[in-house]
Amino acid sequence: MSSIMAKKAAGFYLIVIAAAAAVISLIRFCTWAPAHNAMDATIVLALVAAIVMNLIMVVKDEDILVVFSVVCYAYALFRHLTNQVGSFVDAFQGINMFGDATQVGTIVSIAVVMAASAVLAIAAGFMRREKEV
Amino acid sequence: MKHSRLWTGLSSLSSFCLVLSLVGMDCMMGYAGTVNQALGIQTSKIVNEGEAGENTTYYESSYGELNAENLQKLIEDTYAEAVQEEAEGAVLLKNENQALPLSAEETRVTLFGHAVAQPLYKNASAGSKGYQTEHNIDLYTALSNAGFAVNDTLYNAYAASETTRGTGSYDFVTQTTSVKSMGEENISFYTAELKASWQDDYNDAAIVMFAREAGEGMELELTDSYEGISQLALHQDEKDLLQMIKDSGKFKKTVVLINSGNPMELEWLDEYDVDACLWLGQPGQRGFEAVAGILNGTVNPSGHLTDTYAANSLSAPSVVNGSFNNQNWTNLEEVLAAVEDADAGVSWSTVQAEGIYVGYKYYETRYEDVVLKQGNADDAAGSSDGKAWNYAAEVTYPFGYGLSYTEFEQTLDNVVIEGDKITVTVTVKNTGSAAGKSVVQIYAQTPYGEYEKENLVEKSAIQLLDFGKTELLRPGESQTLTIDCDKYLLASYDYINAKGYIMSEGDYYIAIGENVHDALNNVLAAKGAEGMAEADGTKAEGDAEKTFVWQEAFDADTYRNSRYTGEEVTNQFADADLNYWQEGAVTYLSRNDWAATYPTAATQIELSEEMIEVLAGDYYTKPEDAPSVSAFTQGDNQGIPLAAMIGLDYDDAQWETYLNQFTIEELAVSLADNFGTAEITSVGKPAILVGDGPDGVGGSFNAEKYGDGRQDCCFPAEIVLASTFNKNLMRNRGDLMAEECLYLGMMEDWMPGINLHRTPFGGRNFEYYSEDAVMNYLCEIPEVEAMEAKGVHAGAKHCTGNDQENNREGISVFFNEQAFREGSLRGVEGALAVAGGQAVMHGFNRLGMVWCSSSTALCTQVLENEWGFVGQQETDAVANAVGTYKGHFIPAVAAGTDTFCLDFSGDSSRALVQAVTGNDDGYLLGALRKSIHDYLYIAANSNIMNGYSVNSRVVSITPWWQPLMYGLIAAFAVLDVLCLAMLLRKRFGKKEKINVEGQE
Incomplete structure (x- = not known):
């Protein structure tokens, strides 16, 4: 393991942080969504897939996996936000009708962590993830 | 295989954008109707083929052709209507010594209360947001346009203040949607510098405006988080402000404006030497023009309250189970486990134990029973002070109340009853010194006898029957109004025995009055009762001349069938009565015994299995004799x-x-x-x-x-x-x-x-x-x-x-x-x-x-x-x-x-x-x-x-935003494919080349 880690460069650590953030997103989403009628299996699948891809990169640095993981993070992020449009509408109109305005803070906080995963993964794409031999 | 940081990064970025545009488009298509409405887009158009020939304008605008010129006329008319509605809808509640209107010399005023800088045009809800546009007129502008000189020092201080009334909109800082800010300035806001601004000027009148704001999805609080009192009560910052104005001794007059659609508790007006009080409601985008007119006398107020203004808003029996007193099922966990639907929609209940006694129907009926000494009406149950129930202590302004700058005399000329039509003729004379409009309010009382007591048919002691309004009457002018009222509205629904509408046996009264309480006093006078009182506690005589009485026999037939279709009208909502499920679970408020039936606590409900099944909402099963789809x-x-x-x-x-x-x-x-x-x-x-x-x-x-x-x-x-x-x-x-x-x-x-x-x-x-x-x-x-x-x-x-x-x-x-x-x-x-x-x-x-x-x-x-x-x-x-x-x-x-x-x-x-x-x-x-x-x-x-x-x-017609979005998707897709192709070429293509080179 130490020999593997010895080869890793900064980009790899961004991927690790992205995956860690995604785990947090996954846990938060899965604990929040069922109680607010907001569960979406595709979001869960996207996050899990991205995390798995990032884990694979521990042993195998593959550019395509970076791209695919960004796709998954982006999907989870935007699907989560668009699923909750009603809550945002309520929040900005000052009413409670289309969604649940009280949840906007939670929705945004989950989205922010998801966005962090996506941004970190994109940044990692531009960076070296393994040291040059 | 060679890594390519550039193409990996660019591929990631373009993929991110592609996903954004795809998911975004999916969302916008889902909300297409809303997007199109917001953008004013029609998604279809007419193409006429052949000769049109016929006139295809089935509904015509009164302004003629729909065009730019006529739209301007329409806009002008809507704004004029808005001003007129406020002019005739604002209610003058108090006007001590004719404090209003302000004279031509009383034009230099100071506006108090944070609401003057943050007026409540409308609560949060659907509809026009015209009040947020340049075409809105605020209080300051309206007053200035009307010739008032406003104390800018204080007004600008309010406008610059960070204090904000909770609008009900979502607060990203506190993550709450409740109205969490009363929005009034603390007394420390009024610095010596600010106080100096009205010492020698702008003190013809102190115009104080208070607002109460609720909204869609948000009630006002019964017991708020600020002072633990009703949100409709006067709060400490407001008290301090009024006291400061009173103590200053600088203002010739103090005028309070109530900017709220909910009835504030107003028992405090005398305590702070308030000379005049005007209820505005929410005036929309142009209504403040009328408010300025009322203040300077170019408009004579003629509005009347459509709610009872209670001294204590919590004294309404409907509050016991209503609003924040809603209850969860006592076996909530069992219910939630049994019902698949999301918890929020299956958890709450409210029992309308008040029965028919909502608003004035409670206060006025209990008042009559106190006067007539019946039904244990003077019991302390439901009393705000724990003493014997007393109307004057409970009600500040009754339903229908409203003052004018002039005086009117109303005479009940005639009442003719023909079938369902009750024709009431009333002559109104302006006996005062200003031109104004008068409202004729027609009320009725129907009998509450043994049959009604036995069968729990409740009767309000007084009920609105109809109303009319005069034209603008100059001093000395008269107008006779003939108003056709509907006798159907006097029928009572007997859900126990007749299971349909009945006309009770006994004496029926028609009464006119300046408000519901005045009309009831007139009825009581006709009955020869004594001991009547006004809402302020002073003795009332009533005027039997303003009533008409006739008798009806018991009748369960006339309204047995619908007057609209002939369908039999009988019980349909038995299962909405908790007593249907659990005998004796609810005691409905009855004037037969106020003490024994006044609700003292919210009703707790344990749902049975049968009730849970109804709550679950799966009512439909395909009927056995259902035809096949192919039958259509x-x-x-x-x-x-x-x-x-x-x-x-x-x-x-x-x-x-x-x-x-x-x-x-x-x-x-x-x-x-x-x-x-x-x-x-x-x-x-x-x-x-x-x-x-x-x-x-x-x-x-x-x-x-x-x-x-x-x-x-x-x-x-x-x-x-x-x-x-x-x-x-x-x-x-x-x-x-x-x-x-x-x-x-x-x-x-x-x-x-x-x-x-x-x-x-x-x-x-x-x-x-x-x-x-x-x-x-x-x-x-x-x-x-x-x-x-x-x-x-x-x-x-x-x-x-x-x-x-x-x-x-x-x-x-x-x-x-x-x-x-x-x-x-x-x-x-x-x-x-x-x-x-x-x-x-x-x-x-x-x-x-x-x-x-x-x-x-x-x-x-x-x-x-x-x-x-x-x-x-x-x-x-x-x-x-x-x-x-x-x-x-x-x-x-x-x-x-x-x-x-x-x-x-x-x-x-x-x-x-x-x-x-x-x-x-x-x-x-x-x-x-x-x-x-x-x-x-x-x-x-x-x-x-x-x-x-x-x-x-x-x-x-394809809305313009759709091709735009498709274009974006296409652009990102092309970009993404290019980036991925370059990445793959670098990643795999190079290797092959190296291998070839190696082989070579």
């Missing part, structure tokens, strides 16, 4: 457009032929209503757009077409309109909003608000008329008639029992049928059964445990069979309804619901298609066909068909 003709397109159905009766056989052209999918697609539905070109159905708002339809005029892109008018709140007691203004409002809809291309507007001010704390009391169902009934008739006459359908909302915002989604509302029929149902009957409104929006709530939209008793039996309603029945908003109590689309359609409001993703359409085709359920297909028949019937007979003939084709 589908997709038989004969080229008949919707235009061919214009003017045909609902039952015309041609409608069946027309509906036979639809496939099941085409039928179902229009179930999902997103402020309109898309066109279906194959059957010549154009796109439909609708508005939403009692005080403004909510749209922007087409700037390209009409040269003006401003929003439609935000009128004063509906409660202000009601307070005018002027049916002409109500008719004008309906007419002008319909004209706006013609310009906006809208088929209907969801208005008027018809729910009751059941408690003073209701979040949307501002956009409902009154605490009194008959007031609602009377106000909505002219508004709805005027709108329908222009081919714009008036969709009364929310039918019914939706009298609170707290827990409104899914709350189980329990009541007895007398209270429901004479209250919540009466409050919408005028709009649908009398005025002919052709659309109605259901409430979020449940009747008992049945969602309004799934209630066959409501949707089919009462609305259609008893009232003869023909038109569109729509749910309230069902966005993201799957998995909630609102996701029971099938039972709703089976019960009579036609369309689902804001079903963005079309869940209802898919559910119906699946249920019909998956179960070969012809019965449900029949219900689906009826739903679309209802919807298209009103579409065919609306203004949106203007321009269409049988020779017309409906052609789809």
Whole structure:
């Protein structure tokens, strides 16, 4: 393991942080969504897939996996936000009708962590993830 | 294999953008109706083929052709109407020593209270946001335009202050939506410098404005988090402000403006030497002009309250179970485990133990019983001070109260009763010194005898029967009003014995009065009673000359059958009475014994298994004798457009032929209503757009077409309109909003608000008329008639029992049928059964445990069979309804619901298609066909068909944002493919080349 880690460069650590953030997103989403009628299996699948891809990169640095993981993070992020449009509408109109305005803070906080995963993964794409031999 | 950082990064970035555009487009398509409405986009147009020949303008604008010039005239008229509504709707509550109007010399004023810099034009809700535009006139501007010089030092300090009244909108900092800020300045705000600004100037009058703001989804708090008192009570910062003004001794006059749709507690006016108090309600975008006029006397106020102003808002019996006193089931965990729907919609209940005694019906009835010493009325139960119940201690201003700058004398000339018509003639004379308008309020009392006591038929001691308003009368001028009242409104619903409407045996009284309490005192005088008092505690005599009495025999037949359809009117909501399920669970308030029946605590309910099953909402099973889907003709397109159905009766056989052209999918697609539905070109159905708002339809005029892109008018709140007691203004409002809809291309507007001010704390009391169902009934008739006459359908909302915002989604509302029929149902009957409104929006709530939209008793039996309603029945908003109590689309359609409001993703359409085709359920297909028949019937007979003939084709128009989004998707896709191709080439192509090179 130490020999593997010895080869890793900064980009790899961004991927690790992205995956860690995604785990947090996954846990938060899965604990929040069922109680607010907001569960979406595709979001869960996207996050899990991205995390798995990032884990694979521990042993195998593959550019395509970076791209695919960004796709998954982006999907989870935007699907989560668009699923909750009603809550945002309520929040900005000052009413409670289309969604649940009280949840906007939670929705945004989950989205922010998801966005962090996506941004970190994109940044990692531009960076070296393994040291040059 | 070689890594490529550049192409990996760029591929990631472009993929991110592609996903954003794809998911974003998916979302926008889901909300397409809303997006198009917001952008003012029509998605279909008319293409006329052949000779037009006939006139295809079925509903004409009173202004003539729809063009830029006429739109300006319309806008001018809407603004003038808005000012007039406020002028006649604002209520002068106190005017000590004729403090108002301010004289020509009293023009230098100081405005106090943070609300002067943050006026409440309208609570948060649907409709026009015109008050947020440049066409709004605020209090400061209105006063300045009227010639007042305002103390800018203090006004600017308020404007610059960070203090903000909680608007009800979401607070990202506190993550709450409740109204958490009263928005008044602490006394420390008033520095020596600020105080100096009124020492020697701007002290002709201190004009203090207080606001109370609730909103859609938000009640005012019964016990707030600031001081632990009612949010309608005067709070410490406000007390300190008033005390400061009083102690300064600088102001010649103190005038208080109440900027609220909820009745503030006002017992404190004398304590702070307030000279005059004017209730404004919420004046919309132009109403402050009228307020300035009232202050300087160019307008003489003539508004009257449509709510009781209680000294203690918590003293209303409806509060005991209402609003924040709603209860969870005592076996909530068991219920949640048994019901699959989301918890929020299945957890709450409220029991209307107050029965019919809402608003003045409670306070005035108890008052009469105190005077007549009956029913243990003077017991301490329900008393605010724990002492014997005393009217003067409970009520500050009664329903119908309102002062003027002049005096009027009203004489009851004559009452003639012929069948159902009671013709009341009243002469009004202006005996004062200023020109003004007077409201004639006609009330009635019906007998409360042994039969009623035995069968729990409750009677309000006084009830509104009708009203009228004079023209502007100059001093000395008179006008005689002849008002036709409806005797039907005097019938009582006996749900115990007769199980229908009855006319009680005994003496009936008609009385006029300056307000409901005055009218009751007149009745009491006619009865020879003694010991009457005014609301301020002074002795009242009453005037028997202002009453008329006659006798009726017991009659359970006259109103046994519906006056609209002939259908027998009998109990339909027995299961909404908790006592049906659990005998003796509720004791309804009865004037037979106030002490024993006044509710002392919210009713706790443990649901039985049987009740849980009803709560679960799965009412529909395919009938055994259901026909096959194949029994209906589908997709038989004969080229008949919707235009061919214009003017045909609902039952015309041609409608069946027309509906036979639809496939099941085409039928179902229009179930999902997103402020309109898309066109279906194959059957010549154009796109439909609708508005939403009692005080403004909510749209922007087409700037390209009409040269003006401003929003439609935000009128004063509906409660202000009601307070005018002027049916002409109500008719004008309906007419002008319909004209706006013609310009906006809208088929209907969801208005008027018809729910009751059941408690003073209701979040949307501002956009409902009154605490009194008959007031609602009377106000909505002219508004709805005027709108329908222009081919714009008036969709009364929310039918019914939706009298609170707290827990409104899914709350189980329990009541007895007398209270429901004479209250919540009466409050919408005028709009649908009398005025002919052709659309109605259901409430979020449940009747008992049945969602309004799934209630066959409501949707089919009462609305259609008893009232003869023909038109569109729509749910309230069902966005993201799957998995909630609102996701029971099938039972709703089976019960009579036609369309689902804001079903963005079309869940209802898919559910119906699946249920019909998956179960070969012809019965449900029949219900689906009826739903679309209802919807298209009103579409065919609306203004949106203007321009269409049988020779017309409906052609789809792609909204401009769709190609834009598709273009973005394409651009990102191309970019992404290029980046990925480069990445793959670098990653794999190079390696092959190296290998080749190696081999070489």
